Amino acid sequence: MVSLRQAAIYGMVFTSATLIGYDSGYLNGVLGSPDFIRRYGVTDREDGTMYLAPRTKSLFTSLLVIGTLIGSMLAMFKSDRIGRKGSFFLAAILYAIGASLQTAAPPPGVFILGRIFTGLALGLISIVSPSYLVESSTGTSRGRLVALYSQPLTGGNVIACGISLGTKHLAGANSWRITIAFQLILVLAVFLGALFAPESPVLLLQRTNPSAARHSLSILRNLPASSAAIDQALQEIQTSISERDSLGHPHLAEIFHGTDLRRTLLGTAMGFMTIATGITFWFGYGTTFFKAAGVQNAYLVSLILALVNAIFTGRSVDACLLWGGGIMGITQIVVAVIHTVSPDTAADHNSLIVCTVVFIAAYAATWGTVGWVTMTEPYSTRLRIHQTTITMVVYWLSTWAVGFVTPYIVDATAADLGVYISYVWFGMVVLSLAWAYVFVPELSGLSTPEIDLLFEDQVPAWKSVAWKRSLGSISIDGQELQKPVTEGSVSRGSIEKGKVDV
Known part of the structure; x- marks a missing residue:
């Protein structure tokens, strides 16, 4: 059974995804608001109507990416230092600043600045949120949770379009301010969720803090910290970290x-x-x-x-x-x-x-x-x-x-x-x-070792389906194992189907 704390944690992750989806849809309706056009538009010299100049729409929409690029790079180089939990807090604060600046209906330059702040948060979220989801889930729940992650991405867009439709007839700035300000509710949910969320157990073990990692896993799995399941999970994470560290620190090049x-x-x-x-x-x-x-x-x-x-x-x-x-x-x-x-x-x-x-x-x-x-x-x-x-x-x-x-x-x-x-x-x-x-190439249904093998064998994309079929399978004691892909290769003959323990 999922505890209230687990629900708050996963709610934080999925609400973060909702923010990404909401951002892709809310400005769509805002740009069509007559009051918004009156505030930021120009007058047509021929018929006197107001419209948003292409330059205005372009800047309001596209300069968000300045923030997302900086946020993405910040997530890559600094998320281990400030932690996944700290990254969620930082993203919530940045997003709240950005949404507040846009809601206040300031001069165009400040509205753009608000979009950039929002972009900073989105850049952080787009990297940290799925990483935290993978690092904090179990082997059996990981695939289901990752699959569910795509739903709030699209759901956020639905919410944005729905609010825009419902507020379009309101008088004055409420016809678009409400659409923008609704993001503050989502941001609050992320901030509160981060209060309950423990740090990633993977990151805690990387920092050589096994007791904190054990406590984190206990919360995330809703199991006693002294249970055998927690011991096994910690060992699996430590083994993965050791294997990665044996190759040295990864470099971008x-x-x-x-x-x-x-x-x-x-x-x-x-x-x-x-x-x-x-x-x-x-x-x-x-x-x-x-x-x-x-x-x-x-x-x-x-x-x-x-x-x-x-x-x-x-x-x-x-x-x-x-x-x-x-x-x-x-x-x-x-x-x-x-x-x-x-x-x-x-x-x-x-x-x-x-x-x-x-x-x-x-x-x-x-x-x-x-x-x-x-x-x-x-x-x-x-x-x-x-x-x-x-x-x-x-x-x-x-x-x-x-x-x-x-x-x-x-x-x-x-x-x-x-x-x-x-x-x-x-x-x-x-x-x-x-x-x-x-x-x-066709990757569906392949395990991580099989994907590695496909690239190592330099299989062309148009031959990947036939290559996938050539893997074949045999059943031993009810467990499905891979046949050798080619003769004379021990590693290929021992590839597991999915994550079956032999």
Whole structure:
């Protein structure tokens, strides 16, 4: 049974993930608020209407990434020093400052500063939160908890779109301030959860503090500190640390050598490709884009997209990038062609809504799910934190690039591409599909040693499915063990299926 303290701890981790998802959706609705446009917009010289200039939307959206990059690097180099617990406290404080600055409706420069503070917190959270989840869970619960972690990521976006829809008719600044200020409630939950959370037992053992590590595990596992299960868990962690330390302290340069180079390039390229498909555009600018395209109830459409994203995320552990990408590409070319043939018609608007919903569903079930796995799963145990950090840096830079450039491409006051941007997303999806076929190997169902072996054998991505089948399996006393992959290799013949103890 889960104790109240355990519930608070895991609530802190999942609320941190909710903050990441909330951030991807709340500014979408805020930018569409008439009061927000009145405060930060400019006047059209021809008809006297107010609008947000592309430069304003670009800066408000994209400069968050300055903070996320600094926060990610801070997590890599300083999280061991200040601890996972300290990192959560720091992230909560930084996020609260950022949300407060934005809620206060200050001059544009201060609003941007608030976004940067928020980014600092998100950078910390995106590295520390999943690491703490893995380090504090058991072998049997780890996979389930990591799988659940993706749900609050999408759920946060749903909450943001729902609040934006509910507040859009409020008078004055409440139509957007409430959406921003709601983050303070989530931040408070993270801060309070950190009060109850013990330090990571892995980090405590690294600091040669076994008594504190034992106490931490006792809280996290809800077991007596003197139990045999705690003794075994401590021994497993200590063995893992000893094996890693025997190779010396890992250095950042190692991720660019040997088989780790391919792993690093795979994860970082996936970080770029997941954004290049256009997903950030639909969640970052969807509301204002749909309004400009003449779609009624733009806020409701954005909420529907967020719900579809949440529902379809993680629906299949065997999701195929190629099938999903194919559907995504078809939806974008259909939207672009119909708009070209019949612009500003009911068919044009309806196809935009329907195809975008299908696009989001296909993305969530395939690229959204497999993408995050590919950005974390291929890495070696020794260099995982370094490779994950570099991957997240690329991911956030890609997010910044799309967020910065899009307003200048789409807005009527700039390049005025409008719905024709679907041609761009179609081209990027095709590029992503070609890359996935050539470079993304099949990793689902493989244990960590098997993943290591796949990269050591330099198996091409398009041959990885056949290679996976060649592993085969035999059953001994009800336990499934791997057959030798090739003759004359002891290590290959002794690879375990999953984590079976022999």
